[in-house]
Amino acid sequence: MGETVPIAKVRNNFEIYQHQALRRPVTVPSHGRPSVVILAADEYVRLRRLDRQALSITELSKADIAAIATARIPKDRRYGTTDLR
Numbered sequence: 114m115g116e117t118v119p120i121a122k123v124r125n126n127f128e129i130y131q132h133q134a135l136r137r138p139v140t141v142p143s144h145g146r147p148s149v150v151i152l153a154a155d156e157y158v159r160l161r162r163l164d165r166q167a168l169s170i171t172e173l174s175k176a177d178i179a180a181i182a183t184a185r186i187p188k189d190r191r192y193g194t195t196d197l198r
Contacts, residue, residue, distance in 0.1 A: 115139050117147070 115137035123130050123141050130139045134151040141149045170178075 115150075115152075117142060120148075123151075 116133070117140040118130060120141050120143065123139070130151060133139055135153045138156075139151040140147050141151065143149075173181075
């Protein structure tokens, strides 16, 4: 991934980070966690196109189908209905 840059630095030097984002993503954190990513428009379009792809079951290999059938949610990622808002 690209560089992580504090919001104040991005605000004061936006043109620099805008140009940098054409080569690699720039992550801007908020409260110590990634908040937004500045990236090239072409890369955004590419990612959006991938996001909208759907495969037919006939396009999956037997290994893919077997992997899906045996997949389990890790215990630390499970949640109950009380966790939903």
